[in-house]
Each structure stands twice: as structure tokens, then as C-alpha cells.
Amino acid sequence: xxxxxxxxxxxxxxxxxxxxxxxxxxxxxxxxxxxxxxxxxxxxxxxxxxxxxxxxxxxxxxxxxxxxxxxxxxxxxxxxxxxxxxxxxxxxxxxxxxxxxxxxxxxxxxxxxxxxxxxxxxxxxxxxxxxxxxxxxxxxxxxxxxxxxxxxxxxxxxxxxxxxxxxxxxxxxxxxxxxxxxxxxxxxxxxxxxxxxxxx
Amino acid sequence: xxxxxxxxxxxxxxxxxxxxxxxxxxxxxxxxxxxxxxxxxxxxxxxxxxxxxxxxxxxxxxxxxxxxxxxxxxxxxxxxxxxxxxxxxxxxxxxxxxxxxxxxxxxxxxxxxxxxxxxxxxxxxxxxxxxxxxxxxxxxxxxxxxxxxxxxxxxxxxxxxxxxxxxxxxxxxxxxxxxxxxxxxxxxxxxxxxxxxxxxxxxxxxxxxxxxxxxxxxxxxxxxxxxxxxxxxxxxxxxxxxxxxxxxxxxxxxxxxxxxxxxxxxxxxxxxxxxxxxxxxxxxxxxxxxxxxxxxxxxxxxxxxxxxxxxxxxxxxxxxxxxxxxxxxxxxxxxxxxxxxxxxxxxxxxxxxxxxxxxxxxxxxxxxxxxxxxxxxxxxxxxxxxxxxxxxxxxxxxxxxxxxxxxxxxxxxxxxxxxxxxxxxxxxxxxxxxxxxxxxxxxxxxxxxxxxxxxxxxxxxxxxxxxxxxxxxxxxxxxxxxxxxxxxxxxxxxxxxxxxxxxxxxxxxxxxxxxxxxxxxxxxxxxxxxxxxxxxxxxxxxx
Numbered sequence: 001x002x003x004x005x006x007x008x009x010x011x012x013x014x015x016x017x018x019x020x021x022x023x024x025x026x027x028x029x030x031x032x033x034x035x036x037x038x039x040x041x042x043x044x045x046x047x048x049x050x051x052x053x054x055x056x057x058x059x060x061x062x063x064x065x066x067x068x069x070x071x072x073x074x075x076x077x078x079x080x081x082x083x084x085x086x087x088x089x090x091x092x093x094x095x096x097x098x099x100x101x102x103x104x105x106x107x108x109x110x111x112x113x114x115x116x117x118x119x120x121x122x123x124x125x126x127x128x129x130x131x132x133x134x135x136x137x138x139x140x141x142x143x144x145x146x147x148x149x150x151x152x153x154x155x156x157x158x159x160x161x162x163x164x165x166x167x168x169x170x171x172x173x174x175x176x177x178x179x180x181x182x183x184x185x186x187x188x189x190x191x192x193x194x195x196x197x198x199x200x
Numbered sequence: 201x202x203x204x205x206x207x208x209x210x211x212x213x214x215x216x217x218x219x220x221x222x223x224x225x226x227x228x229x230x231x232x233x234x235x236x237x238x239x240x241x242x243x244x245x246x247x248x249x250x251x252x253x254x255x256x257x258x259x260x261x262x263x264x265x266x267x268x269x270x271x272x273x274x275x276x277x278x279x280x281x282x283x284x285x286x287x288x289x290x291x292x293x294x295x296x297x298x299x300x301x302x303x304x305x306x307x308x309x310x311x312x313x314x315x316x317x318x319x320x321x322x323x324x325x326x327x328x329x330x331x332x333x334x335x336x337x338x339x340x341x342x343x344x345x346x347x348x349x350x351x352x353x354x355x356x357x358x359x360x361x362x363x364x365x366x367x368x369x370x371x372x373x374x375x376x377x378x379x380x381x382x383x384x385x386x387x388x389x390x391x392x393x394x395x396x397x398x399x400x401x402x403x404x405x406x407x408x409x410x411x412x413x414x415x416x417x418x419x420x421x422x423x424x425x426x427x428x429x430x431x432x433x434x435x436x437x438x439x440x441x442x443x444x445x446x447x448x449x450x451x452x453x454x455x456x457x458x459x460x461x462x463x464x465x466x467x468x469x470x471x472x473x474x475x476x477x478x479x480x481x482x483x484x485x486x487x488x489x490x491x492x493x494x495x496x497x498x499x500x501x502x503x504x505x506x507x508x509x510x511x512x513x514x515x516x517x518x519x520x521x522x523x524x525x526x527x528x529x530x531x532x533x534x535x536x537x538x539x540x541x542x543x544x545x546x547x548x549x550x551x552x553x554x555x556x557x558x559x560x561x562x563x564x565x566x567x568x569x570x571x572x573x574x575x576x577x578x579x580x581x582x583x584x585x586x587x588x589x590x591x592x593x594x595x596x597x598x599x600x601x602x603x604x605x606x607x608x609x610x611x612x613x614x615x616x617x618x619x620x621x622x623x624x625x626x627x628x629x630x631x632x633x634x635x636x637x638x639x640x641x642x643x644x645x646x647x648x649x650x651x652x653x654x655x656x657x658x659x660x661x662x663x664x665x666x667x668x669x670x671x672x673x674x675x676x677x678x679x680x681x682x683x684x685x686x687x688x689x690x691x692x693x694x695x696x697x698x699x700x701x702x703x704x705x706x707x708x709x710x711x712x713x714x715x716x717x718x719x720x721x722x723x724x725x726x727x728x729x730x731x732x733x734x735x736x737x738x739x740x741x742x743x
Binding site for chain 1: 243432435
């Protein structure tokens with residue numbers, strides 16, 4: 001009977017209430033689990049998003065590292081190359097000066113030549129220009145103007161005062177050639193003072 | 201899409217962006233240099249060159265080269281190249297285009313959204329001209345930012361939340377010197393005062409050293425005209441700059457000067473350098489004293505941070521003198537590029553702000569804020585707080601109405617011939633946007649039926665009532681006033697927007713008669729900007 005009683009209890013109102021209560025608890029528990037799962041999913045997504053971002057940063061840093069490694073030697077050499085170019089300028093200029101005064105400039109020329117070779121080993125090539133060569137804005141730096149009555153020589157090289165240097169690999173100019181340039185100045189007619197203009 | 205910060209300088213310019221790891225990075229130009237000379241060479245009617253080559257070309261083609269245009273920004277100045285009219289804005293636009301082009305070549309991404317920096321002393325007119333230069337270049341100018349504020353952002357001086365803070369910025373660049381005091385109060389950033397000498401900079405220090413070297417060479421080798429040789433002088437100028445830089449870390453440096461077969465082994469110590477240039481340093485300290493005094497008058501008694509900006513500030517004597525004279529403990533970090541980098545960081549913040557405004561309520565702004573937070577290693581909340589900060593623009597000069605002097609005896613008999621002066625309604629250094637309190641004025645004649653409201657702007661560096669010290673910039677008529685005895689009151693109010701649009705309202709309370717008119721403070725109008733943009737777009741630009 002007890003069992004029957006028990007069975008009866010099982011199907012009675014109390015039992016329904018207990019079942020409903022149980023279902024509610026299960027629903028709450030499920031909601032809680034769903035919510036937590038959602039949080040975990042969100043955190044996982046956030047973790048993946050941050051990881052992906054980190055990967056990007058690492059890739060970029062790695063790329064930069066390679067670039068830096070490649071550039072470190074160049075960066076270290078920069079001031080040395082500047083000083084070598086200056087040394088070349090000075091030796092070359094003095095050798096030319098000695099030549100023009102009729103003295104033997106070969107010793108200084110040889111030093112300039114040595115420096116040129118050292119620069120060459122650093123990947124730096126020397127270039128020059130002849131009087132009459134036209135101005136090239138990417139390779140020439142005018143340092144002064146020389147009056148010239150010949151219009152066809154306007155803005156052409158009058159005299160190179162320092163050679164130019166460029167990177168062999170990229171062609172990028174390291175130090176532009178420095179020169180004086182001709183500037184066309186019409187010859188004045190004899191007898192005219194400075195302020196007078198010829199009348200037409 | 202990335203955002204960029206541009207330091208558009210008088211002699212050199214620079215562009216930076218914040219890379220994926222959150223660091224502000226300066227992008228090199230076509231020659232592999234961090235900074236580009238702000239020089240434009242009009243090579244042909246449809247081709248311009250910007251930068252070092254343009255600077256070099258000035259010797260041969262002085263009439264085809266534009267430089268130092270920043271000094272004329274916003275003024276009614278015109279240049280002509282190959283028959284094409286240009287303004288400081290359009291020339292600046294060409295510089296901006298080259299910077300953007302080089303940046304695109306470096307990052308592989310188009311440059312669109314930018315923040316451009318301007319000196320703190322730039323007024324509304326110059327700031328708007330700078331903004332328009334960006335528009336002419338085809339860029340979207342997110343904002344125009346004061347250079348010292350940009351530097352402060354780079355030093356992360358704005359990130360702290362500790363109440364009201366004051367920052368002193370000492371900026372000694374190649375050609376200009378500026379001192380600025382910035383106040384940060386919660387979300388508001390404001391320039392308290394600024395001073396400077398726009399003809400004082402590193403070039404003056406180089407000149408002093410160069411003169412010393414020449415004198416020392418000539419003393420050892422009298423009779424040689426080394427000073428008349430351009431090549432020798434150019435070498436000497438380069439050596440002077442190198443010696444000056446080297447003496448920031450070393451205490452002594454040698455230089456072998458050679459000319460015409462003669463040699464002089466010259467030596468310069470840090471002490472000698474400081475002694476040679478002490479007068480220049482003193483000039484910066486006088487301006488520093490003046491700035492500190494002005495700040496005091498405005499209630500700023502101390503500074504939470506002192507920042508050194510500009511390549512010249514690397515000289516140890518500067519930090520040392522600031523400490524000895526004013527007990528200022530200066531911070532020095534990347535002074536050459538701090539402005540461009542700070543502008544890049546600010547541009548990123550502005551992007552969040554724009555996104556917040558445009559996408560309010562949607563999830564998109566959160567995404568942008570999240571991306572920026574990731575980049576900068578901050579939380580979204582911190583990024584949103586930074587984006588919410590407002591950098592106030594101040595009206596640089598006073599504005600007022602021309603009135604008749606009631607104390608002049610002629611006022612009673614012949615008011616037209618009586619002394620006139622300017623009654624300022626809007627004082628200099630008022631943060632924008634602003635609206636003045638109604639100011640009451642009075643009619644001068646019996647049965648006066650109309651009043652001409654003439655608006656005048658302060659012309660000199662100090663506000664003055666004298667008409668000669670002010671400039672007439674616009675006017676409007678308050679008409680159909682009821683006939684009344686002289687001395688009938690009417691009111692005037694000035695309202696000015698952040699972009700310098702001055703709105704004037706005058707009214708007579710009893711009759712309800714009113715006049716409203718607007719004056720755009722100088723600068724180009726939209727049609728001019730479009731026309732200039734079309735002109736600038738036609739050029740092929742290279743560096």
C-alpha cells in the first residue's frame with residue numbers, strides 16, 4: 001500500500017509541484033550554463049581576436065627586425081661615409097689646386113683615389129660633370145652663379161667644386177654634385193651706364 | 201584606414217602615423233629622410249618638386265621656388281608661377297600632397313584622414329587657412345592642432361587623470377622659438393599663453409659657430425680670403441652644425457679646416473660653444489621668464505611637466521639653465537619628431553571621436569574604439585576618455601564696434617568729426633566657441649533712425665582702442681529705429697564659432713528692430729578652395 005500510496009503521491013499535486021520546481025531549477029541552471037557558455041565564447045572570441053592582432057604585430061615586428069638588421073650596417077656606416085666623402089672632397093680639391101699652381105698634386109690625388117675605393121667598397125659610387133652639362137635637379141646642387149654672355153650656356157655647369165656620390169644598389173644620391181652654374185647676363189652696350197636701358 | 205599626423209613646418213615638414221603595434225612612426229620621404237624641406241619648385245606649368253631638390257633649385261630658379269610660405273598663411277598674398285595664381289594655402293597644399301604621396305609609397309595605403317599642426321600663436325585666420333590647405337590637397341582634415349599640444353600628447357602628458365595640470369613647453373627649432381603653457385582640466389585642454397621669437401632658432405647657433413671657425417682659421421692663416429669662397433663657407437656651415445650636435449654628448453670636438461693649401465686644426469669645447477651662444481640662450485630665457493610671468497597673471501603658479509621640443513633643445517645647457525633659473529625639471533624625448541608623432545596619436549583619437557559622433561548608438565564606434573585600444577594598449581574606456589578631450593581654440597585678437605567718444609567736446613556739436621574708437625566686445629584669448637554678454641550702446645543724434653554697426657579687429661599684438669590700431673572687417677545697418685532723443689539705447693552681441701565665423705546681432709529692445717550679419721574672419725571661401733583644389737590636383741608632384 002505504501003508503494004501505492006507512494007505512487008499516488010508521485011502523481012498527486014505535490015508531485016506536480018515538485019516537478020515544476022525541478023523544471024524551473026533546471027531551466028535556471030540551463031540559463032546559467034548558457035550564459036556562462038556565452039561568456040566563455042565571448043572571451044574565446046576576444047582571445048582569438050587579440051591573438052590575431054598579436055600575430056599581426058609579431059609579423060610586423062619580425063618584418064621590421066629584418067629591415068633593421070639589413071639597415072643596421074648601413075646606419076652604422078652613415079657617419080663614416082659622410083666623413084669619407086668630406087676627406088675625398090678635401091684631398092681632391094687640394095690636388096686640383098696644386099695642379100693649377102703648377103705643383104705636383106699626385107700624392108694627394110692618390111689619397112683621394114684610395115678614399116674613392118673605400119667608398120666604392122661601401123657601395124657608394126662617385127660621379128662628376130663637365131662644364132656645359134645641363135642642370136639636373138636630382139643630381140646637382142648649385143652653390144653659386146657665374147655670369148655668362150652666351151645664352152646657350154644658361155644654367156649649365158661652369159665648374160664642378162665637389163663630386164657627387166650615389167648608392168650603387170639603389171641609385172639614390174647620397175650627396176649631390178656641387179657646382180657653379182652659368183647664368184646668362186646680356187652684355188651691356190658700350191657707353192651705357194648701369195641704370196640706362198637701351199631705347200627701342 | 202590609417203590616420204596621419206602632419207607637422208607642417210616653416211622650414212621642414214614631417215608626416216607620421218600610428219603603426220599596428222601602437223607606436224607613432226615617422227614616415228620617410230623619397231630621399232629616405234624623416235623631414236622634408238617645406239620648399240616647392242615649380243619646374244614646369246604642370247610639374248612641381250617638393251623638398252631638398254626644390255631647395256637646391258632655388259639658386260638657379262629663384263622665381264620658380266616658393267618657401268617660408270607658413271609665415272604668410274591666411275594673409276592676402278599671391279604668387280604667380282607660369283602664369284598660374286597661387287596662395288600660401290595652395291603652396292602648402294602641394295607640400296602636403298608630397299608628404300601624403302611619400303607616406304602612401306611607404307605604407308601602401310592611401311592617405312586621407314589627417315591632423316595638421318600649427319603654432320600655438322596662430323589665430324583663427326591662420327588655423328582656417330591651414331585647414332583649407334589640407335582640403336585643397338584633397339585630404340580630410342580631422343582637426344588642426346597646436347604644436348605644443350601635439351608634443352604634449354607624444355609625451356603622454358595628457359593621459360593622467362590627476363585633476364588640473366599645467367604643462368610648460370619650450371620649443372627651440374631650426375628657425376623659430378616658442379614657449380607655451382597648456383592647461384589640462386578633465387576633458388578640456390587649453391593653451392593658457394604663448395610667446396616666442398619667430399626669427400630665433402638653431403640656424404643662429406650654427407651661424408655663431410661658423411663665424412668662430414672662420415675667425416679662428418683666418419687668425420692662423422692671415423691673407424687668405426677663405427670667407428669669400430662659397431664652397432669653403434658651405435663646408436664650414438655643415439661642420440658648424442655637426443660640431444654643435446656632437447657637443448650635445450661630447451665635451452670637445454676637432455675640425456681640420458683647409459683652404460688654398462693652408463690648414464687650421466680647430467677645436468671647440470662645449471664650454472666655448474655655450475659661451476659663444478650665451479646671448480642666444482639668454483634671449484630664450486627672457487621669453488621663458490615673460491611666459492612664466494604671463495602664466496602667473498592667469499593664475500598658473502607651477503608646472504606639472506616641462507617638455508623640451510625641437511632639435512636644438514638637445515643641448516644640455518638648456519635643461520640645466522631651466523633648472524637653475526626657474527627650478528624647472530625638463531623632460532626630453534625625441535624632440536625632433538615629437539610634434540608629428542603627437543599629431544598622429546591625436547588623429548587616431550579624433551577618428552574615435554568622429555566615429556562616436558557618426559555612429560552614436562550603433563556598435564560600429566565600439567569596434568573602432570576597440571581597434572584603437574588594441575593599438576595603443578589601452579582599455580576602450582581610456583580611449584573613449586582620450587577621444588572626449590577637447591582642445592580649445594582661442595580667439596587670438598580682440599573684436600569690437602566703432603563708437604564715438606562721448607568725452608570729446610565735438611561730440612555735442614559735430615559727432616561725425618568727434619574722436620572715434622573701438623569698443624572691444626570680444627577680448628583676445630577667449631576660448632571658442634563663445635558668445636558675449638549684450639553690450640549697450642547709445643544713439644548720438646536726436647531722431648536717429650539708423651545705426652551703422654562697424655566691426656573692427658585688433659591689428660597689433662596688443663589690444664588698443666585707437667582706430668589706427670584696429671582693422672575694419674565688416675558692417676551692418678540697424679534701421680527703422682523709432683525717432684527718439686539722442687542717447688537711446690540699443691544692444692549688440694558677438695558670437696564666434698570655432699572656425700572663426702563671427703555672428704553679430706544688434707537690436708533695439710522697444711521697437712524690436714534687429715540686424716544680424718555674419719563675417720567670416722579672412723581666408724578663402726568655399727569656391728576659392730574648390731578652384732585651388734582643381735589647380736593643385738593638376739600638378740604632378742614629386743620629391
